[in-house]
Amino acid sequence: MLFRALRPLVSGLSLAVLSSLTQASPHWAYQGHHGAAHWAELDPAYEQCGMGQQQSPVNIDHTTLADLPALNFHYGTVVPTIWNNGHTVQVNVPAGQTLEVGGQTYELLQFHFHLPSEEAVHGHRYPMVAHLVHKNAAGQLGVVAVLIEPGSANAALAPVFAHLPRAGEHITVDELTLDLGALLPKTLGYYSLAGSLTTPPCSEGVNWMVLKQPMQLPAAQVAAFRRLIGTNARPLQALNGRTVTESR
Template identity: 65%
Template structure:
């Protein structure tokens, strides 16, 4: 197997979902704890003001929903050779074009997926050990994120190629012979919760369409432990709902 790895300067790191909107070369530094943690993001830079001032912030605790005839999530996912990146905030799996999600008359292109531990989204106050966020973008630039909760259980063979090649901080890895079966990353049941939200990392921009699947997948304790050892806790606290309606598929 040919393994190509290259280290990137920490100054070039960009945060999670914000990378789907901007490619700023040297963004302000932020973390999840301490003086640069989530409670202080809005103080770090003027561009982060939405983290405190926004009224549709993510993540949320899903406690009350309205059953609705939501459109089906139709995933046109195939196989792809990923680039696995440790950007200092998470492990992000960047993907080539060609994998899409159809939601009603809206088509989203899959850009990347990444992980948070514990899960940022909660259901009835309960979090899971991890969540994976699949970040999509329409041709008009609108973001749609599918969240798949992950509980501890059996090892996940579909994710094993990623967890077997976890990069060090600032490192990007491309394995020429590695091909991810993207459809296998999803649970069999695709019922979901639907709501308007934001990026869960600075600059916390709003206008993100969130779709949280109701059925979780699993990772083994060893897989979960490997990620935590590398990244640590990287979940933003839940945010106020501020009157938003959360729809639930029937």
């Protein structure tokens, strides 16, 4: 990414775009010979996709109730850049939007979408999910997943779906503003687990927070994303002994 100096480069270090930072990165896809079943074969740097023991996404089924720390979002109104990187529609945001949880402060870098939801809850995958990608001062990623179900109009996301870019295209409109706080559901109970990037190189050490309450999006906008991007969800991965913790 070339927009606004260093910020896009930092935003690129995220779930949906790590493999596209350099032209030397091998092509990957969700289906076919370069699909998810073959990611580990495409490049030695992608070996975690096949060998990792804490891979994402997973089916959230059996959970352990706990007094998880509250998610304190400090989001405002921003002018974003919307990017179609060929794998998803990614919304890059300027600095200053943060999440505080468990004594850690994470800065929001970007959010993007998957269809259907990559996470499953009791075996059910929602029509879509938004992944809000944050990073703390130590460089650790914290990703908040907001599940999406068909329903009423979503004022917070309407500007994004009104400016869906073509593959490879970046769109910045000075008059286009997003109220990031309105992206979140009213209740912020969540599931927590250790996981990974859901795209190559599938790096582990990602702190996942999956909100229990979904948000709604008109069915027409879900369909518009499907026409533009298609299916872009990685298959479910084994828990391998991990515990999924659920807030009370």
